[in-house]
Amino acid sequence: GAGVSQSPSNKVTEKGKDVELRCDPISGHTALYWYRQSLGQGLEFLIYFQGNSAPDKSGLPSDRFSAERTGGSVSTLTIQRTQQEDSAVYLCASSPGTFYTGELFFGEGSRLTVL
C-alpha cells in the first residue's frame, strides 16, 4: 500500500479482555516496529521485526504482550488480559531494513482504551 496501515484505529475494551492490533507495513519494507505512546509521553519502544524474526523483545512491558509477523509483511500485536495501564496509542512503523538509517514511516496508530 501507499503507507503504513493500522487497524483498528480505535478500540475500547473491558479490563481482562484480549485485544489484537494489526499493522500492514509499506510493501517491500523488511523492518517493522511497534511503539506505544501514552498521554503526554514519548514513544516507548516495544518490539521490532527484521523479516519475520524479532531480534529484540526487551521492550515488551510484560508477558501479556506478544507480537508476530508472518510472510514478512503484516504484524499483529496481542495484549492478553488487558489492564487499564495498557491504555495508549500503539504506533507501528516500517523501514526498508534495520540497517537503513533513514526515516521510519509511521501509521496513524491504534488508540486502545481499557475500561
Add this chain to the structure above:
Amino acid sequence: SQKIEQNSEALNIQEGKTATLTCNYTNYSPAYLQWYRQDPGRGPVFLLLIRENEKEKRKERLKVTFDTTLKQSLFHITASQPADSATYLCALDNGGSQGNLIFGKGTKLSVKP
C-alpha cells in the same frame, strides 16, 4: 543507556519568529539524529536526519544542527507559521539495539498569529 531530553514541553512563539527546539542526549554520541513532527491524533512524520559528521542540515525553513561536544541538537523553524504548530520529536540512533531509534518526549510548539 542512552537518554534523551527535549528541554521544553511547550514553546509558544509569535508568527514570523524563529522557533528553536533543543534535544540533548546523555551518553554516547549517536551516529545520526532525526527530527519528526507529530500532529494530534496522527503518527509522527519524518522531517530531517543529520549525521555525526555533519554540523548543519537545512530543508526549506527548517535547520538542524548537531554538536557532539555539547551532546545537543538544535532544531530551528524560521519565519514560523501557525501551520507549524505541532509536537516535534527528536530521535537518536541507539547503537543497534531496540530497533535503532529512541525518541524524546517531544516539544509542543504553538505559533500564534
